[in-house]
Amino acid sequence: MKVLILCNKPPYPAFEGGPMAMNSIVTGLLEAGHEVKILAVNSPKYNVSPDDIPEDYKQKTGIELIDVDLRVKPFQAFKNLFSSKSYHVERFISKEFTNRLIEVLKADIYDVVQLETLFMTPYVETIRKYTKASIVLRAHNVEHLIWERIAKGTRFFLKRAYIKHLAKTLKNYEMNAISQVDGIAAITRKDAAFFRKYCATTTVDIPFGVNPEEFTPNYEIDGKPRFYHIGSMNWMPNEEGIRWFIDDCMEAVVEKTPDFVIHLAGRHMPEWLHELKDPHVDVVGEVPNAKEFVANHDVAIVPLLSGSGIRIKIIESMAMGKTVITTQIGAEGILYDEDVNVIIAENKAKMAEAIRRINENPASAVEIGKAARKLVEEVYDNRKLIERLLMFYQQIKPASKITFI
Secondary structure (H helix, E strand, O other): OEEEEEEEEOOOOOOHHHHHHHHHHHHHHOOOOOOOEEEEOOOOOOOOOOHHOOOOHHHHOOEEEEEEOOOOOHHHHHHHHOOOOOOOHHHHHHHHHHHHHHHHHHHHHHHHHHOOOOOHHHHHHHHHHHHHEEEEEEEEEOHHHHHHHHHHOOOOOOHHHHHHHHHHHHHHHHHHHOOOOOEEOOHHHHHHHHHHHHHOOOOEEEEEEEEEOOOOOOOOOOOOEEEEEEEOOOOOHHHHHHHHHHHHHHHHHHHOOOOOOEEEEEOOOHHHHHOOOOOOEEEEEOOOOHHHHOOOOOOOEEEEOOOOOHHHHHHHHHHOOEEEEOOOOOOOOOOOHHHHHHOEEOHHHHHHHHHHHHHOHHHHHHHHHHHHHHHHHHEEEEHHHEEEEHHHHHHOOOOOOOOOO
C-alpha cells in the first residue's frame, strides 16, 4: 500500500505531541512494509532544518518541508472578527504547498492520502482533482472543543469574546470538513463518538501508540517521589494547566506536603515561569533527552483543564512505569482504571490529597506504575494499532464520490 501523508508540522524530529503522533504512524506503516511519502508544513513556530532529518528517514519517506508562515498577524487577526472563515485554518492555505501537492499527486499513484489534523483539510478539493485515493482525516483532536474550553477559562472579557469567535468559526469549518473525507481516524474513542454523532463519514478510533520495548520502565523510587511535568508550553492547554496548578493548587499541595517540588521540562517555557521565584517549582526547560528526564523522576503531574484528543506524554510516562496524576480532561481518551493505573485529581483539594498520599506511600506509586505499563503493552502497542489502521484503509476503499457545492 502506498500512503501520502500531509502534515501540519514536520513529524521528525518529534519534539512534541503532534509530531510524535504523526511519526508513530509513519514508522508503523514503514515497519509493516508499506510505502510512505510525506509533505509537511514547516513554519517559524515549529521549524525544522532538512539537515536535522537523517538520510535514512528522508529516503524511506521522501519527506519534503514546505515553508508556510503561520505567524499570527495582528491586522489579519482583527479583520477575522468580521469574517465567517476560520482564522486557525486559513493560515494553513498556501499556494506553494498546493502546487507541490499537485506535482506529487501527478507523479505517483497513491492508495490513501492521510491528512494529519483538521488543518490539512483545505487541500481535500485539490486531492480529489488529481487522485482517486481514499482520503483519511487523522483527527488528533476535536479542534473546536479545545478553543471552547479555553474560552470558558479565560477571565479577561475581551480576550474571551475573541476566543469565542475563533471557536465558533473553527466549529463551523470543522463540522463541514469532516463530511468531505472518506474516513476519520480519531485518536480517542470519545472523539470518534463525537464524529459519528455529527457526520456519516466512516470513523474509527486509533490512539497514539508506542513500541513498548523502546521504553524501559524504572519502578524504583529512591526516597521520596520526584514529581514532574513534561510538555511543550507553546500548546496553550499545557500552559493554562500549569498556571492553574501553581496559582490555584500549590498552596493546598504545600500545606499537605511541605517538601513538594515540581520539576517542569519542555520547550518554549513562558517568561512568567522563568521569572517565578518559588522554591516548590523547578523550571528545567527543554531537555536533551525526554526519556532520560522521565526515567529520573517518579510521578507525572498533568493538570489539564482544556484540550481534546490523547495526551501523548501521559502514554509515554505510563510506558516507562510512572504514576500519572491528572484531571479527567487530561485522561480523556485513555482506557484507565482510576487509582489502578492513573490517579484523577479534578480540583485543588483532590490534587493536594493525591500528592500527599503518593509522597507518604511511594510503594503505591510503584504499583500504579506497573499497572500503567501493563495497560500500554495491552492497548497502546503501535504494531497492533497499525494493523487496525490498515484494516480501516481497506474498509473505506474505494474512495467515495463527493460533490462539492
